[in-house]
Amino acid sequence: MRILNRKLLRDLWRLKWQMSAIAMLIACGVSVAVMAFSTQKALVTEQSRYYEETRFADIFASATRAPLSIAADLARIDGVVLVDPRAMESGLMDAPGLLRPATARLISLPDDEQRALNRIVVVAGRLPDPNRSDEAVALKTFLDAAHISLGERLSVVINARQLTFTIVGAALSPEYVYVPSSSPMPDDSHQAVLWAPRGAVEQPTGLGGAFSSVSLKLAGGASEAAALAAVDRILAPYGGTPAYGRADQVSNKFQQDRIQRLGVMAEVVPPVFLIVAASLVNLVLGRLVQTEREQIGLLKAFGYGDMEAASIYAKMAGLVGVAGVIAGGALGGRLGAGVTGELAPYMRYPHLNAQFSWSAFEVAASLSIAAALTGSLLAVRRAARLSPAVAMQPVAPMSFREGLAERFAFWRLLDQPTRVIVRNLERFPGRAALTVAGLSVSLALLVGSQFLFGSVDAVVNQAYYQMRRWTDEIAFSDNRDLHAAAEVAHLPAVLSVELLRTAPGKMWANAREERMSVVGLDREAQLAHPLNAQGRPIAFEGRGVVLSPALAAHLGVGPGGTVGIEITEGRRPHAVLPVTAIANEYQGFTAYMARDALNRLMGEGDLASGADLLLKTDERNDFYRSITQVPQIVSAASRDDTVAAFRSAVAAVLVVEMAFFLGFACAIAFGVAYNVSRIALADRARDLATLRVLGFAPAECAYILSGELLLLALVAIPLGILGGLGMGKGMAAAFARQDFYLPFVISPKGWGIAVTAYLSAVLLASALVTQAIWKLDLVAVLKARE
């Protein structure tokens, strides 16, 4: 057997480029799985360590003003092991260097560090002196983004009082890995979190002896649902808003989305690579058995068994699989470390160390080697079944007969080289089909991944330019009456003001319930209005609600149906409302209704919680300067900043993902095209050399060799596009979350990138093989028997 192994190694060396192309595909598949799961492992490990170390809470709730004594009631809830009540209030903050004021959350530091939850990690400077009321630590991500140094003094306006703090430390918090804002992406420079001693927070916020925010830790195995209900019940008299668990905590949810999205790539990509690699193993080994039939026959004539002679080909496939697995594991480990490093600035954990997911590697390795062996089965079977006598006879001349193409009139128009191409396709339909399948998979992967850019554009356009037409949006600290509109209208740069009322609530239908927010808009509102599928504003009818598609789908209701609603603030009114339409938007569990109808439901008069504004662009800065003097305004969002932040954050993530997909898809196209070209060259070297002898120029011979591949590559384009549309829709569905749809839109640029990358990979592979025509040994081939 040692001699057979030597033959195996020499055959492998002779076919090294073809086998390398197959190993490369396997390596790609393994590396994606290892990269994604290693990165996931690193993130999950660090997240749990961070949560554990900082005692990240299990339940979060807020109230307007609850006495501290209530905390004891909360502690008695079944399963609750720790309660951490805090004073917390928001306001606007002028930060040096920022045009638009930041929203600042001022939070009291715990009196008893031992019982504190969501403990902050001070990474620079120190904690404030407990006896001073003018020192605070600030969230590091805000300090970094707003370029604020330790020692600087910052002023926050809370409840019409200006409070000034010296920033003595920079901290990270498990609760604010990502700080929620009106933007779906982090807007770090405008989202400040300050922690100060309780005394410094209590006084200006009027929360002496009281709390407005509370976190709870549950014992393992305790019922979260029961605890949430109990917290709601206890806090209801104190203006409590519905408590929520970790799964709904915005910062945690943001991270979980990131972590889960890594899995999407790992689930979609590797199987594609393995299927293509197995197909290529089948093609290459099939050809090899055909050309080595005399050798196989000779081995059997010498007394080697069927399986001994045939197993060479299975071993060859196995070795290619092993090579791919080793390369893929190494590459995946490096990529995983790289991606972990790339994600570190976004995940904001104190430490984030790269990990290697051995379990993902083991599964990917087993599947890859199994795929390679499966690909070799047909070739092994053929080698095993070859009888020594048949194998020792020369191969009969390749037989051709008239095919389908000859029956069409166009056949007469074809020159002879083109007829050679068409007849070869007809002669080897299986090979042609596998080639088309492999190439169309690569194009599908390209098309399917290019949609992300187009889709993000569509989401931004719909959300910030169609449905919302405001340039800025402000929120009031309390619900204000109509005078607020008049006051805001008098601020500098304001061209137009439209009040809105938003309120948190729960909505239910068909025995399903969901937390959501109600947005009350003026019936004639121009600056924000839900739109129908045609892009026209949907008119509000009476007390009817217009639901976001995610909410409607989740509750299983449509126009004409009804929903139950409980507003979870104020008097907490209940109602049953008719659903009049479904809005065309991509994000959020939102119900829109007329503001007057919402206010009647609330029973608190004609109030607003904020306003949508149209500002004169060149005077925006005057507006921003003026609002810090208006105490009732607690936050201000700018559409341009939001869109810019959204685009840069999305681009940072998507560009990396797209680069991967682009690379992988090109690898498939190259791998398939290269192997198919090599097989074609091996099949036709003699014919091509003959043509060269007969006076055909190298380029004319190249046409015969590469024409077949290029024709198949063109046939694969419509199939690849169809597959890509399917794959893209599948990926859009995989990227979607419960409350977020991703539309499937491919921009002309996306189509251009996909098709250009695909054709470049095919042409490169074809050119690498075709250049052999220029080096054909014309003399040798004339003496060679077919």
Place this chain on the structure above:
Amino acid sequence: MDEPTFQVRGLTKIYGTGAGEVHALRGVDLDVRRAETLVLLGPSGSGKSTLLNILGGLDRATGGRVTFHGRDLTRASDAELTRYRRQSVGFIFQFFNLMPSLTARENVELITEIADTPIDPAEALAMVGLSDRMDHFPSELSGGQQQRVAVARAIAKRPELLLCDEPTGSLDSASGVQVIEAIAKVGGEIGATTLIVTHNAVVADIADRVVHFSNGAVVDIKDNPAKRSAHELTW
């Protein structure tokens, strides 16, 4: 006397280097006249095929000079050699070298499509007696028929030269005679200069001159006053 078609002077060809050097041609001198039939005889490795390959523009000499109508082939570029083969040379190979995916007629059309003044493919196949097999694929033809298709293919461009490398080497004697007959007949009809490399001394009977090779050199050139018709040959 006419200027020779080929003038070969001091032609050498060395394969390999150092200790592995093989001297395939050791200073060959030869003139080939227009429209004559020359048979090159000699044992294996004597250099006759090497000379044919160099004359056909397939291989390059190590030293010496070959002129074709005064044009130096030894200095021609690859593109010039391709053009030379395309316009002036018809090749017939030992193993036929037909395109398996093209019918007999299409194999001939392969050449007529790129030739300047070709013979109609059907006429070329009729000249070699294959009018009734024109639409058959190579796998449907006997060895002799395949070689006659190759002859039709070679002469269809009306080449000035017909270079045949062991044209009967893979055939039984009856088929071999038919092929030699076809070469002699159509070569004569188009007025081609014909060079036939063979081990088969009988074939030399159809030659105007016979060139004997040994150890990379021409050892003898004989006129053949008793030239026979191809159909009289047997072996």
